[in-house]
Amino acid sequence: MTLAKTAWREGAVLCNHIEAKEFHYNDNQKVCGVQLRDVKSGEEISLSAKQIVNATGPWVDLLRDKDHSKKGKQLFLSKGVHLVVRHERLPVKQTVYFDNTDGRMIFAIPRGRITYIGTTDTAYEGGKEEPGTTKADVDYILEAVNQMFPSVKLQAEDVESSWSGLRPLIHEEGKSASEMSRKDEIFDSPSGLISIAGGKLTGYRKMAERVVDRVVQQGAFNTKASSTATQELEDAAFASYAEVQALVDRLFTEYPKLLPDFKSAEYLVHNYGSASESILRAAQKIELPAELALAAAEADHCLQNEMTLDLLDFFERRTGRLYFDILSIPRIRQVVSMVFAKFYGWTAAEIETQEARLDEAINRVKAW
Numbered sequence: 001m002t003l004a005k006t007a008w009r010e011g012a013v014l015c016n017h018i019e020a021k022e023f024h025y026n027d028n029q030k031v032c033g034v035q036l037r038d039v040k041s042g043e044e045i046s047l048s049a050k051q052i053v054n055a056t057g058p059w060v061d062l063l064r065d066k067d068h069s070k071k072g073k074q075l076f077l078s079k080g081v082h083l084v085v086r087h088e089r090l091p092v093k094q095t096v097y098f099d100n101t102d103g104r105m106i107f108a109i110p111r112g113r114i115t116y117i118g119t120t121d122t123a124y125e126g127g128k129e130e131p132g133t134t135k136a137d138v139d140y141i142l143e144a145v146n147q148m149f150p151s152v153k154l155q156a157e158d159v160e161s162s163w164s165g166l167r168p169l170i171h172e173e174g175k176s177a178s179e180m181s182r183k184d185e186i187f188d189s190p191s192g193l194i195s196i197a198g199g200k201l202t203g204y205r206k207m208a209e210r211v212v213d214r215v216v217q218q219g220a221f222n223t224k225a226s227s228t229a230t231q232e233l234e235d236a237a238f239a240s241y242a243e244v245q246a247l248v249d250r251l252f253t254e255y256p257k258l259l260p261d262f263k264s265a266e267y268l269v270h271n272y273g274s275a276s277e278s279i280l281r282a283a284q285k286i287e288l289p290a291e292l293a294l295a296a297a298e299a300d301h302c303l304q305n306e307m308t309l310d311l312l313d314f315f316e317r318r319t320g321r322l323y324f325d326i327l328s329i330p331r332i333r334q335v336v337s338m339v340f341a342k343f344y345g346w347t348a349a350e351i352e353t354q355e356a357r358l359d360e361a362i363n364r365v366k367a368w
């Protein structure tokens with residue numbers, strides 16, 4: 001069964017491997033469906049829907065344009081770059097932020113074996129897929145850190161990895177990127193399409209609540225307002241951060257071979273929560289050196305439970321290793337690739353393509 005059909009049956013309409021290409025309209029010019037393309041297979045399906053929400057971040061205006069409703073307020077794309085250095089090179093104990101000489105705020109955030117620093121905030125007009133990190137971005141961030149911590153003397157060679165993203169800000173005339181509000185906004189189209197853009201990651205449930213309430217108001221569904229405020233994200237949710245820490249402590253003590261240092265226990269629990277122990281138990285049954293056994297069990301968990309698509313998806317989105325632990329990739333990629341190849345039945349040629357895409361990404365995060 002193709003990914004598109006699976007996603008459709010499970011109701012995950014706009015997920016990151018299914019592209020909404022075009023909208024369908026009824027005789028009253030109301031949007032009543034969408035043409036979807038499975039980005040992996042190229043296959044298309046047509047989907048009918050009572051209500052369609054466009055929550056495509058930097059691409060929101062592109063879809064509003066397709067809906068002929070890009071009028072009034074529009075998006076302004078601002079590029080933000082983060083750099084990653086070994087924690088020992090910038091050994092902050094907790095997140096610190098400081099003002100740069102241009103008045104912008106800079107963050108330095110410790111995470112496992114690294115510290116990441118960001119960010120830039122510059123107007124952006126290029127292709128949205130990979131905005132990329134430039135030398136000017138790297139110089140800007142390193143200069144800001146070196147001014148605040150003169151003894152650190154960070155250099156471009158210290159940067160292990162980087163990533164860049166686009167903030168879909170709501171355009172405000174006469175303001176620079178860093179002055180524009182980070183507030184989210186809903187756009188209603190005469191066709192009935194609801195678009196939402198802007199906002200912060202930390203506010204995503206509030207944004208989702210507002211959108212669901214708007215959908216309900218439009219009367220397409222016989223249901224009450226959003227209930228997200230009282231819903232837990234998973235069955236075995238932690239009641240407090242103390243419970244998270246208690247699990248890290250216990251797993252670190254009980255699985256010394258698989259978790260040789262505290263940071264690897266933290267990594268596991270921060271990524272997989274209460275599923276961490278089942279990954280460790282599975283790893284215990286794999287006859288490989290500890291690090292490889294754990295990687296194989298982690299890959300299998302992601303395939304079985306997290307809809308992981310391919311090798312790059314695993315190293316980039318599911319585990320964050322491409323950014324936060326890039327040095328671990330050469331050590332475990334072969335075993336992870338074998339687990340994926342078996343699960344998806346990849347041919348030798350497909351494995352080669354997958355490996356090449358991963359290499360490309362590893363080069364990209366250090367190319368400026």
Ligand SMILES: Cc1cc2nc3c(=O)[nH]c(=O)nc-3n(C[C@H](O)[C@H](O)[C@H](O)COP(=O)(O)OP(=O)(O)OC[C@H]3O[C@@H](n4cnc5c(N)ncnc54)[C@H](O)[C@@H]3O)c2cc1C
Binds near residue numbers: 014199200202
């Ligand atoms: C550099 C930077 C730093 C940030 N820092 C913070 C921070 O410190 N704290 C914070 O709270 N927030 C921060 N944010 C903001 C946060 O990342 C965004 O608010 C959040 O990602 C918005 O989520 P979203 O789901 O609306 O959009 P996105 O996360 O952009 O998701 C949009 C999705 O739509 C998909 N899509 C696009 N077109 C189509 C299509 N045609 N069909 C189907 N799918 C499509 C895309 O592939 C993507 O997966 C930061 C953003 C940036 C760029």
